[in-house]
Amino acid sequence: SRGFGGAAGMTRNLNRDTVIISSNENPLGPAQSALSAIGETAPLGGRYHQEETMKTVAVFNDLFGLKPGYVALTPGSGGPLDLALMSNIGPDKPLVYGDPSYEQGFRAAETMKAPKVPVPLNAAFAHDVKAMVKAHPSPGAYYIVNPNNPTGTITPREDILWLLANKPAGSVVIVDEAYHHFSEQDSVIDQVAADKDIIVLRTFSKIYGMAGLRAGVAVARPDLLAKFTTVAAPARSLASISITSSAAARASLQDKELVPLRRKINADVRAETLEFLEKHNYKVLPGSQANFFMIDVKRPGRDFQAAMIKENIAIGRSWPAMPNYVRVTVGTKQEMAKFQTAFVKCMDTAPG
Ligand code: PLP
Secondary structure, X not given: OOOOOOOOOOHHHOOOOOEEEOOOOOOOOOOHHXXXXXXXXXXXXXXXXXXXXXXXHHHHHHHHOOOOOOEEEEOOOHHHHHHHHHOOOEOOEOEEEEEOOOOHHXXXXXXXXXXXXXXXXXXXXXXXXXXXXXXXXXXXXXXXXXXXXXXXXXXXXXXXXXXXXXXXXXXXXXXXXXXXXXXXOOOOHHHHHOOOOEEEEEEOOXXXXXXXXXXXXXXXXXXXXXXXXXXXXXXXXXXXXXXXXXXXXXXXXXXXXXXXXXXXXXXXXXXXXXXXXXXXXXXXXXXXXXXXXXXXXXXXXXXXXXXXXXXXXXXXXXXXXXXXXXXXXXXXXXXXXXXXXXXXXXXXXXXX
């Protein structure tokens, strides 16, 4: 059995043939440019080489027109996401977030004993920014995942700009762009460059295929990044990326073909899979612009997930707000063919 995480509670059931479409990873893995960079950098690994990570930050700054001091390069984006959330919320500073959305938001609120203010997504499964502003007079932070996890849907950039303009002074907007590159949406990193009350998280785990290599970025005004240190020691949390991961991240940023190519591959396989499901009258949640989507399996998602693992297909979980929907990651064309066969079989045979 393989030691894969992510598919909650199912790690031990995976074997070598299991199709893993549970954790929104990229089946293509790191790009060749990233692998070459790792090969060249690994022999230098006997030294700390802080200049290696500084080079990657400089490339990121150039791409987004950011001044020095606005970027923290981190091992994945989950760590800095926690710091972004935790340094802005607390018992008197609630967290306002979409429902359903990525659970790390409300878990950070629980850790900090901050009141949780979930706000249902709107009819288009976008974050309902107007309802979010109405939901509480003085939250510590608003958490927006764009595209959203688990729905894959987009919150229009104009809505995030509206939120920034209409939120109470003193609260920050945290925008999680983990799946940004799969979508056609414009980023809001320019709002960081414009010194707004916003923190944007990016990761190399998704389109760049580096989930296990661990690289991510927190982008915010220096004073907001400095606040991270109120909840974690800076050396431990912000400066601990390996030189190989830094070099791989930089090579990925500089590889101009990578994002458009992988965006298209993902969109094509996703469209093909959705077409199959719709042709067979299965109900898919519309509007995903990410590398995953949700399907109504008309029974508790957890039971369906268990039936699929018996067919050697590890699919994603369901969310309390949508208990009969499961989240499925877009794998390769071949993996999705296996998924389709197993899906039809389980819909036909599993109780429901
Ligand atoms: N944010 C979202 C919305 C995610 O779905 C994930 C992982 O699945 C993360 C953040 C954290 O990922 P990582 O720490 O690998 O960057």
